[in-house]
Amino acid sequence: xxxxxxxxxxxxxxxxxxxxxxxxxxxxxxxxxxxxxxxxxxxxxxxxxxxxxxxxxxxxxxxxxxxxxxxxxxxxxxxxxxxxxxxxxxxxxxxxxxxxxxxxxxxxxxxxxxxxxxxxxxxxxxxxxxxxxxxxxxxxxxxxxxxxxxxxxxxxxxxxxxxxxxxxxxxxxxxxxxxxxxxxxxxxxxxxxxxxxxxxxxxxxxxxxxxxxxxxxxxxxxxxxxxxxxxxxxxxxxxxxxxxxxxxxxxxxxxxxxxxxxxxxxxxxxxxxxxxxxxxxxxxxxxxxxxxxxxxxxxxxxxxxxxxxxxxxxxxxxxxxxxxxxxxxxxxxxxxxxxxx
Amino acid sequence: xxxxxxxxxxxxxxxxxxxxxxxxxxxxxxxxxxxxxxxxxxxxxxxxxxxxxxxxxxxxxxxxxxxxxxxxxxxxxxxxxxxxxxxxxxxxxxxxxxxxxxxxxxxxxxxxxxxxxxxxxxxxxxxxxxxxxxxxxxxxxxxxxxxxxxxxxxxxxxxxxxxxxxxxxxxxxxxxxxxxxxxxxxxxxxxxxxxxxxxxxxxxxxxxxxxxxxxxxxxxxxxxxxxxxxxxxxxxxxxxxxxxxxxxxxxxxxxxxxxxxxxxxxxxxxxxxxxxxxxxxxxxxxxxxxxxxxxxxxxxxxxxxxxxxxxxxxxxxxxxxxxxxxxxxxxxxxxxxxxxx
Numbered sequence: 001x002x003x004x005x006x007x008x009x010x011x012x013x014x015x016x017x018x019x020x021x022x023x024x025x026x027x028x029x030x031x032x033x034x035x036x037x038x039x040x041x042x043x044x045x046x047x048x049x050x051x052x053x054x055x056x057x058x059x060x061x062x063x064x065x066x067x068x069x070x071x072x073x074x075x076x077x078x079x080x081x082x083x084x085x086x087x088x089x090x091x092x093x094x095x096x097x098x099x100x101x102x103x104x105x106x107x108x109x110x111x112x113x114x115x116x117x118x119x120x121x122x123x124x125x126x127x128x129x130x131x132x133x134x135x136x137x138x139x140x141x142x143x144x145x146x147x148x149x150x151x152x153x154x155x156x157x158x159x160x161x162x163x164x165x166x167x168x169x170x171x172x173x174x175x176x177x178x179x180x181x182x183x184x185x186x187x188x189x190x191x192x193x194x195x196x197x198x199x200x201x202x203x204x205x206x207x208x209x210x211x212x213x214x215x216x217x218x219x220x221x222x223x224x225x226x227x228x229x230x231x232x233x234x235x236x237x238x239x240x241x242x243x244x245x246x247x248x249x250x251x252x253x254x255x256x257x258x259x260x261x262x263x264x265x266x267x268x269x270x271x272x273x274x275x276x277x278x279x280x281x282x283x284x285x286x287x288x289x290x291x292x293x294x295x296x297x298x299x300x301x302x303x304x305x306x307x308x309x310x311x312x313x314x315x316x317x318x319x320x321x322x323x324x325x326x327x328x329x330x331x332x333x334x335x336x337x338x339x340x341x
Numbered sequence: 342x343x344x345x346x347x348x349x350x351x352x353x354x355x356x357x358x359x360x361x362x363x364x365x366x367x368x369x370x371x372x373x374x375x376x377x378x379x380x381x382x383x384x385x386x387x388x389x390x391x392x393x394x395x396x397x398x399x400x401x402x403x404x405x406x407x408x409x410x411x412x413x414x415x416x417x418x419x420x421x422x423x424x425x426x427x428x429x430x431x432x433x434x435x436x437x438x439x440x441x442x443x444x445x446x447x448x449x450x451x452x453x454x455x456x457x458x459x460x461x462x463x464x465x466x467x468x469x470x471x472x473x474x475x476x477x478x479x480x481x482x483x484x485x486x487x488x489x490x491x492x493x494x495x496x497x498x499x500x501x502x503x504x505x506x507x508x509x510x511x512x513x514x515x516x517x518x519x520x521x522x523x524x525x526x527x528x529x530x531x532x533x534x535x536x537x538x539x540x541x542x543x544x545x546x547x548x549x550x551x552x553x554x555x556x557x558x559x560x561x562x563x564x565x566x567x568x569x570x571x572x573x574x575x576x577x578x579x580x581x582x583x584x585x586x587x588x589x590x591x592x593x594x595x596x597x598x599x600x601x602x603x604x605x606x607x608x609x610x611x612x613x614x615x616x617x618x619x620x621x622x623x624x625x626x627x628x629x630x631x632x633x634x635x636x637x638x639x640x641x642x643x644x645x646x647x648x649x650x651x652x653x654x655x656x657x658x659x660x661x662x663x664x665x666x667x668x669x670x671x672x673x674x675x676x677x678x679x680x681x682x
Contacts, residue, residue, distance in 0.1 A: 003445060004438035008468055014442060015449050019463055026429075026464050035431065035465035041381070047464065049480060051433040053471045088367075090376065092392040092433075092478045097345035101355060104344060108356050122360055123367050123388065124376035127349055130394045132473025137433045139390060139480050 512614020
């Protein structure tokens with residue numbers, strides 16, 4: 001069997017099965033975005049990495065400074081989604097020999113800017129040559145106070161499903177970059193926020209810390225593969241179901257404009273589009289208002305309740321704007337699949 | 342300027358210059374093989390990564406289990422060279438969609454075997470698709486007792502330069518794999534140790550621990566780019582010079598046979614060939630015999646004195662078997678350069 005037939009998540013499952021059991025020190029191992037390690041101190045260590053491949057994750061003509069920022073951001077987002085504090089980056093780059101030195105310096109400037117913004121530094125890495133697409137693999141270590149760690153597992157029936165910010169903007173940006181003339185059809189005030197969301201996403205580290213510090217959230221992750229798919233990761237890890245209302249998903253005026261231009265409804269773009277790097281988290285109903293108010297006050301970022309956790313893992317429901325209940329399926333991004341499922 | 346004109350080490354220098362100063366927590370940052378972090382406990386944390394690119398670091402038809410072992414080994418070697426103990430691996434893989442699932446499982450089996458041999462585990466990573474050469478980027482965290490940390494800096498005039506094992510075997514293996522009919526010209530008992538050295542190098546973790554635990558060594562690194570180049574890294578970091586005797590470099594009977602077949606002297610193969618993953622370290626003359634005996638007794642691995650550290654950083658001398666003193670130049674592996682310097 002080829003890996004494109006099995007898909008990313010099937011492959012991860014196979015890999016997980018052939019690994020030996022972990023020692024007590026490993027709180028979370030292979031299968032999550034972030035590995036969590038116990039320490040004798042009052043915090044856990046967090047380790048994550050994200051590989052970006054030219055042609056798969058970024059277009060060859062993307063300005064390298066933006067690539068550096070985004071490569072940092074996707075890792076910062078993973079640490080933020082655990083409620084953690086980012087600390088130290090390593091950068092492994094496979095570069096073509098004819099790449100300009102300026103390109104590499106600009107990439108590192110972007111990486112440095114984004115690292116500094118969130119109080120992290122760059123302490124190592126590895127450089128190699130490649131004849132093929134360039135590859136940028138960024139590793140980030142962080143830490144989180146033990147009582148603040150949030151995982152995919154932990155959501156409970158009755159919990160409210162909440163998200164930060166607006167969804168689908170990054171997907172809109174990607175569409176503008178890859179579909180001829182779509183950009184020109186949009187006014188600049190709609191184009192810019194969508195492109196920015198795709199090219200320089202803001203990792204929700206502050207928001208993740210604020211959510212974790214309320215002590216009320218039960219599960220959390222960052223939305224990198226699309227809300228539908230990532231929420232199902234929470235359901236799977238927590239052994240619960242969920243009901244989401246399409247018309248409660250926060251959507252920007254810019255994405256609404258794009259959807260009108262494309263003559264499609266906006267909510268599927270927001271539900272299925274990847275790379276938003278917003279946070280999705282769950283909170284017991286009695287604390288939902290308190291948490292959203294605290295987080296909005298501390299960070300200025302909007303928090304929206306979009307659904308609820310259900311007891312049965314088989315109930316994964318999307319309520320359309322017309323009030324119809326349909327299955328919530330993982331239509332998000334899955335590496336190796338040639339077609340969306 | 343293109344990076345192939347500047348070379349790997351020039352590029353690292355440029356990158357180092359544009360990074361802000363480190364906090365007290367970072368003992369060693371960008372520029373070394375391993376980042377070293379302070380902790381409030383009695384050990385330092387060690388972080389390293391090594392990226393392996395198909396076509397650049399490994400041949401496409403290499404058995405994936407051997408690739409997994411080697412990808413682990415090169416990182417284990419880096420941790421061992423700091424005197425450290427390996428702990429946790431992360432694996433970032435960019436794979437072609439048509440790669441067989443078996444291939445990936447075999448790669449992880451190799452990684453797991455090598456990790457387990459040295460008491461480490463695999464706790465995370467990232468999978469991505471690529472259309473180009475496959476890329477295997479392995480990250481390893483380790484730790485070392487504070488009093489045992491060994492760095493590139495620290496060598497002092499009068500110190501003896503020592504190496505573990507035999508040098509040049511991996512280079513011999515690479516020659517067999519890449520030069521037509523060379524393998525057939527060699528007897529199997531010469532072919533096998535050279536191929537093994539290239540395909541499944543043994544990381545000198547035990548040896549690194551043994552050397553560090555004597556408390557006598559002053560500097561250490563692993564020989565990944567060739568003895569000539571790597572020893573010059575010690576000289577540069579320690580601000581000293583060195584004199585090496587070509588006929589003291591430990592060379593295997595197998596490499597001698599290969600050299601005779603190629604009708605070349607064997608010592609340049611051992612001096613300049615990369616990927617040996619033996620350790621090169623320095624010890625004050627008065628303790629040299631004590632250290633080599635202790636390490637040989639503890640590990641069964643041969644330790645050989647091949648030269649001495651000189652006071653002047655300008656004196657980098659190679660004594661040929663004919664007794665001639667010539668400049669010791671970095672003829673080892675340098676990514677991005679198209680020709681050896």
